Amino acid sequence: MGQVAPTIRWPELVAIIGAICYTRLIQSSVRHFSFGYLTLGTTRCRSFLKVDILPANSPLTRKLSAFVTLSDVDVETLARFHQRRRTFLSGHEMINHGERNQSAFILAKGWAFSYKILPNGERQIVDFQIPGDFLGLRSILFRTADHSVEAVTDIEASEVLASDIFDGFSRAPRLATAVLWAASRDEAMVVEHLVNLGRRSAEERMAHLLLELGARLKLVGGGDRTGFDCPLTQYHLADALGLSAVHVNRVLRLLREEGLVTFRKGRVVFDNFERLKEFACFDTEYLDQEGPLLR
Amino acid sequence: MGQVAPTIRWPELVAIIGAICYTRLIQSSVRHFSFGYLTLGTTRCRSFLKVDILPANSPLTRKLSAFVTLSDVDVETLARFHQRRRTFLSGHEMINHGERNQSAFILAKGWAFSYKILPNGERQIVDFQIPGDFLGLRSILFRTADHSVEAVTDIEASEVLASDIFDGFSRAPRLATAVLWAASRDEAMVVEHLVNLGRRSAEERMAHLLLELGARLKLVGGGDRTGFDCPLTQYHLADALGLSAVHVNRVLRLLREEGLVTFRKGRVVFDNFERLKEFACFDTEYLDQEGPLLR
DNA sequence: CGGTTAGTTGACGCTCTTCAATTCCGGTGG
DNA sequence: CCACCGGAATTGAAGAGCGTCAACTAACCG
Numbered sequence: 001m002g003q004v005a006p007t008i009r010w011p012e013l014v015a016i017i018g019a020i021c022y023t024r025l026i027q028s029s030v031r032h033f034s035f036g037y038l039t040l041g042t043t044r045c046r047s048f049l050k051v052d053i054l055p056a057n058s059p060l061t062r063k064l065s066a067f068v069t070l071s072d073v074d075v076e077t078l079a080r081f082h083q084r085r086r087t088f089l090s091g092h093e094m095i096n097h098g099e100r101n102q103s104a105f106i107l108a109k110g111w112a113f114s115y116k117i118l119p120n121g122e123r124q125i126v127d128f129q130i131p132g133d134f135l136g137l138r139s140i141l142f143r144t145a146d147h148s149v150e151a152v153t154d155i156e157a158s159e160v161l162a163s164d165i166f167d168g169f170s171r172a173p174r175l176a177t178a179v180l181w182a183a184s185r186d187e188a189m190v191v192e193h194l195v196n197l198g199r200r201s202a203e204e205r206m207a208h209l210l211l212e213l214g215a216r217l218k219l220v221g222g223g224d225r226t227g228f229d230c231p232l233t234q235y236h237l238a239d240a241l242g243l244s245a246v247h248v249n250r251v252l253r254l255l256r257e258e259g260l261v262t263f264r265k266g267r268v269v270f271d272n273f274e275r276l277k278e279f280a281c282f283d284t285e286y287l288d289q290e291g292p293l294l295r
Numbered sequence: 296m297g298q299v300a301p302t303i304r305w306p307e308l309v310a311i312i313g314a315i316c317y318t319r320l321i322q323s324s325v326r327h328f329s330f331g332y333l334t335l336g337t338t339r340c341r342s343f344l345k346v347d348i349l350p351a352n353s354p355l356t357r358k359l360s361a362f363v364t365l366s367d368v369d370v371e372t373l374a375r376f377h378q379r380r381r382t383f384l385s386g387h388e389m390i391n392h393g394e395r396n397q398s399a400f401i402l403a404k405g406w407a408f409s410y411k412i413l414p415n416g417e418r419q420i421v422d423f424q425i426p427g428d429f430l431g432l433r434s435i436l437f438r439t440a441d442h443s444v445e446a447v448t449d450i451e452a453s454e455v456l457a458s459d460i461f462d463g464f465s466r467a468p469r470l471a472t473a474v475l476w477a478a479s480r481d482e483a484m485v486v487e488h489l490v491n492l493g494r495r496s497a498e499e500r501m502a503h504l505l506l507e508l509g510a511r512l513k514l515v516g517g518g519d520r521t522g523f524d525c526p527l528t529q530y531h532l533a534d535a536l537g538l539s540a541v542h543v544n545r546v547l548r549l550l551r552e553e554g555l556v557t558f559r560k561g562r563v564v565f566d567n568f569e570r571l572k573e574f575a576c577f578d579t580e581y582l583d584q585e586g587p588l589l590r
Numbered sequence: 591c592g593g594t595t596a597g598t599t600g601a602c603g604c605t606c607t608t609c610a611a612t613t614c615c616g617g618t619g620g
Numbered sequence: 621c622c623a624c625c626g627g628a629a630t631t632g633a634a635g636a637g638c639g640t641c642a643a644c645t646a647a648c649c650g
Contacts, residue, residue, distance in 0.1 A: 116486070116490050118490065118494055118495070118576060119576045120576070122494045123494075124489065124490040124493040124494045126486050126489055126490075137479065138479045138482065138483060141475065141476050141479045142479070142483075144580075146483050146486075146580065146581050147486065179475060180436065180474060180475045180478060181436050183475060183478055183479055183482065184432065184433045184436045184437070184478055186482065187433065187478065187481060187482040187485060188433060188437075188441050190482060190485050190486055190489060191411070191421050191441075191442065191485055193489055194419065194421055194485060194488055194489050194492060195411050195413065195419040195421075197489060197492040197493050197537060198419040198492050198534075198536075198537030199413055199417045199418075199419045199537060200413070201605080202605080202606075233627090233628065233629090234628075234629065235628080239493075241493075242492060242493030242494060243606075243607090244606075244607055244608075245628090245629090246606090246607075246608080246609095246630085246631090247605090247606055247607070249629065249630060249631085250606090250630090250631085252629095253630085253631095265615095281413060281414045281415075285439075285441065286441055496637080497637080497638075528595090528596065528597090529596075529597065530596080538638075538639090539638075539639050539640075540596090540597090541598085541599090541638090541639075541640080541641095542637090542638055542639070544597065544598060544599085545598090545599085545638090547597095548598085548599095560647095591650100592649105592650095593648100593649085593650090594647100594648085594649085594650105595646105595647085595648080595649105596645105596646080596647080596648095597644105597645080597646070597647090598643100598644075598645070598646090599642100599643085599644080599645095600641105600642090600643090600644105601640100601641090601642090602639105602640085602641090603638105603639090603640085603641105604637105604638090604639080604640095605636105605637085605638080605639090606635105606636090606637080606638095607634100607635085607636075607637085608633100608634085608635085608636090609632105609633090609634090609635105610631105610632090610633090611630100611631085611632085612629100612630075612631075612632100613628100613629080613630070613631090614627105614628080614629070614630085615626100615627090615628085615629095616625105616626095616627095616628105617624100617625085617626090617627105618623100618624085618625080619622105619623090619624080619625100620621100620622090620623080620624095
């Protein structure tokens with residue numbers, strides 16, 4: 001607390017805004033930040049993030065303001081992203097496929113998932129959103145939402161209107177680069193899910209998904225390498241992995257009997273983290289970006 | 296030819312840059328463009344696009360310059376995207392997974408595909424790129440490429456360096472919005488492929504892929520609803536659809552015997568377009584965006 | 591006329607789905 | 621306190637879908 005002068009200026013707003021969109025970036029931002037100003041390991045970074053310099057109305061901006069001094073216009077631009085705090089009950093449809101003028105959200109608390117429904121009623125889950133994630137960006141860039149988002153648990157989120165985004169872009173052009181970068185990270189994750197569905201066995205898919213969720217949660221303080229709390233049902237997993245719920249159950253049993261991972265009563269336990277990673281060919285590369293290209 | 300005054304100004308550079316990244320946007324741009332200035336059907340739009348006003352060094356900028364007068368700085372910014380014309384032989388690795396400082400490309404001629412290789416040697420094709428498509432955007436936004444791109448046929452393309460993109464963003468902030476929008480379109484397509492792999496049968500996947508390629512090619516003048524020329528092998532299709540090449544063959548036979556679609560000797564023929572669309576539950580929504588949200 | 595690559599077909603078996611039944615568990619009302 | 625209920629998890633059996641192996645043909649090229 002306070003061991004770092006709060007007047008540090010870092011001209012690359014890019015990475016900061018990126019961190020808004022993806023809290024998991026915070027870690028890498030700070031890593032880059034250290035390049036020339038501070039040398040911060042992960043643990044020191046965490047405590048550093050607790051430093052509160054500017055008054056702010058959201059956990060995310062507070063985190064960000066803690067390690068960079070923003071210009072007035074930047075602060076104002078950021079604050080707009082967190083003006084409208086909203087809550088949703090579990091099961092609520094936060095974004096509806098086909099509807100126009102939808103909002104985007106930055107998740108503060110709870111889990112959600114984005115999905116598409118096929119005409120025959122089957123559901124494919126595209127990605128899960130955890131605290132710190134941006135959701136529904138495509139639904140404001142396109143005029144109508146091309147997918148839906150439903151809350152898994154009760155949700156707290158900041159509503160981001162299209163006007164927030166586009167006003168922000170014209171005020172702070174670097175914001176656009178950062179959001180582009182964040183969207184590309186999203187795409188990278190979807191690509192990884194695609195590879196998962198196309199070329200891996202059911203067991204590998206499951207292992208990979210659980211490891212990914214664990215890695216993502218770890219970056220926002222929601223778990224460690226022993227495991228994490230997971231509010232998903234086996235039906236959620238089935239629809240994300242392109243499997244039937246029955247087979248998901250069998251796969252989970254198999255992984256449990258192999259001593260790799262246990263998922264029970266809302267808790268995922270990595271029984272043997274290293275062996276599980278090897279089994280799933282899990283490479284964190286697509287999550288561990290070093291931050292946007294800065295010049 | 297020439298029936299339209301060449302001095303028309305449309306302040307929304309956004310859509311134009313979007314069109315650079317996705318030539319298929321041209322159709323929708325013009326549709327939007329017509330909103331107040333011109334009423335152009337698809338066919339009239341096409342002939343309109345042939346009008347050549349400004350000298351330019353690439354087919355894409357020529358197309359664009361034909362229907363909008365750009366400011367000097369805009370033209371210069373656009374021209375930078377097409378300064379470096381390059382050619383590749385079929386089979387060439389245009390972007391290599393894991394390498395740093397890769398370029399992006401705008402395809403002018405030929406087909407390519409982006410893919411990932413798993414440790415066990417299996418390949419998953421994420422998307423195919425056809426003329427007018429942007430490829431490798433993520434490889435310059437991230438420091439290292441998270442995927443590879445290989446040329447299917449001989450290729451002509453404009454090389455876009457990271458500096459082109461970022462310089463362009465600071466010169467013309469609207470460019471950033473447009474590229475973000477284009478990247479989101481890319482993501483929408485990947486999401487659709489994900490749904491394909493997760494929740495459709497082999498026959499439906501194949502039908503859907505062929506319809507998508509047909510629809511995309513139609514927008515750049517490479518086919519119509521009777522069919523299109525397709526340089527892909529059955530191995531390409533297999534790796535894109537998460538199937539084995541043997542099964543791809545069977546699926547193609549089945550679709551042919553059903554009188555739905557025929558793929559032979561580099562040519563896809565839609566034997567019964569309507570029935571095929573119905574069979575594949577093909578909805579062009581994710582391709583038919585009306586253009587970026589303008590204010 | 592071989593060599594090579596893409597496409598084709600059959601046989602067989604594994605993976606995963608489907609259907610159906612059963613258990614577990616938290617909540618709710620009596 | 622128990623009885624009851626609904627959603628989620630669990631398990632078994634049967635079979636469809638798709639992969640693998642292997643052999644073969646067709647087309648292209650030097």
